[in-house]
Amino acid sequence: MTSGVTIRSLTTISELTEVNKLEAEVWKTTAIPVHQTLTAIKNGGIMLGAFINDQLVGFNYGFPGIKNGRLHLCSHTMGIHEGYRSKGIGRLLKLKQRGTALAMGYRLITWTFDPLESPNAYLNLQKLRGIGANYIENIYGKVEDALNAGLPTDRFQVEWWIDSLHVTEHHSFRQSIQLSHDKTVIDPFINSQGLPELIDERNVVDFTIKNQWFVPIPWSIQHIKNVDNGLAVDWRMKTREIFSSLISNGFVATGIKRLEENQVHYYIFEKRDSLQINDDRGVL
Template structure:
C-alpha cells in the first residue's frame, strides 16, 4: 500500500455519511440509517474507520449487546474497498475494534460469518483467535447480494474473548492427532465431503473438518455441490457443538483443495474471563 493507513473511531455525521457510501459500494444495498449508527456509537457502540489520506477505505461497526446477564459488543459489519482487499486491512480494523472495546470495558466481541468462507474463517479463528460453538441455520433468511444469493444464510456465531489467555498467548495446537473427516474429488475435480452420519461421531480429543478453499467458485459453477457442502457441514458442526466442541482455528493446506477447521472441546480452552461475565 502506497499510503499509510490511519485507523480512528468515527462519531460525526460527516464520517458516518462516508461509511454509508462505502456500504453501498461494498454490498450494493441500502446502508444503515445514520440516526441508528449515530445513536449506537453514543451508547456503547464502536465504529472504526480505516483511511488512506482523506478517503475512507474500510470500516467496522459494532453495537452494545446484552444477554443472560452479560454485556458484549456485537460486531455487525466490516467492509473494505473492493480494490484494497487481501492486504490485511480487515485484521487492522478488528485489532482497532478490540482495543476500543477493551477501553470501554467489554470482555467479549461476537459476530457472524459464513463457515464455508475460508478466508474469513482463517482471519476470525487463526489470526484473531475467536472461537465458535454456535451454528445458526439460515441466520438472515434469503439474501440477494452476490455473495449469498442461492444458498441458506447459515452462519457461525463467534466469540472473541478479548481479555482471555486464549487470545493473548501464542496457540501451539497440534492438529496431527485430530480425527480427520474425509472428502473426495468429483469428476470435475472439485472437493466433495463424503457422507457422514453425524449422529455416530464418537468422542475424540479433536476433529479436522474440511471446507473448500474457494467456496464462491464452487457456488458459481456447481451450485448443487455448494448446497451439498452447506447441508453436510451443517449437520457435522451442529452435532459437535452440541457435544461441547468449539471450532478454534483453521489449518491451511498447500496441496489440497480444502482447508480444515480444528474443533476441540470448549472446556479445554483458557477462556477464564467467561467466569467474570
C-alpha cells in the first residue's frame, strides 16, 4: 500500500541531517556524513526522501560514477523505516530515482545487493527489471550490522538500463515461466531442522547447453542465519560458485520465481546477449 506517500528530492543540510538519522536507525551503524552527501548531490548525485504526513520514512541516495569511460549513477543506499516496510515505498523511491536520473542524462544506474536476500531480488529484478550482471565476493569485508553479521558480504551488482526496452516493456511472461528440473543447477531439500538446504553436488556443470537456468535460494536467509549460521554460510558458498560460473558463461540474473510453500525461491538466469538492454556492449 503506497497511498499517501510523497517522494521528492532532498537538497538542504536540514533534510540531509534527517536522512542521516534515519540511515543510522535503519542500518544500526554509523551513517554517511552530511558533508559527503551534500557534496555529492551538488555534483550529479541524487538524494530522494519518502514522506508520509511530512514524516521522513525512507530515502534513496546515489552519486555519479565512471568506469570504462561510461558515466553512470551509483545507487549507494536505500532505507525504509521499520514501521513502513513491505508497503511498496522502496519501489516508489526507485521509480522516482529512474525519472530523476533520466532527466539528468543518465542511462545506467548500478547498485549491489545480497543475492540471498530474496525480497531484494524480487524488487530489483522482477519489479524494476534490473539485471544481476556481476558477482562480487565479500565486497565489503566483515560487516557486523544486523543484516550482514555472520556471512561474507557477497553481492550481485545490478545494472539498470533505465531507457532500455528490457526495462520499459511489460514482461509478464516471466511470471508464467515454469521451473524444470533439467534446468535447475542444484537441488534443495528440507533438512531435519525443517530448513531448506542444498545438496552437495550440482545437477549439471555445462552451462553452454541451455539458454536458461534456475538457481534456488532460501525464502529467508535471515531466518536460517538466526537458527543455524553454519547452514547460512553453506548457502553462501555453494551459490557463490554457481552464480560466478553462470555469469562467466554469459548469463545474468533476470528474475525470480517465489515459491514460499517450498521455503525456496528460484533465480532465473538468461543469456545477457538475448536481452534488449541497449548497453552498446559497454559492460561494466
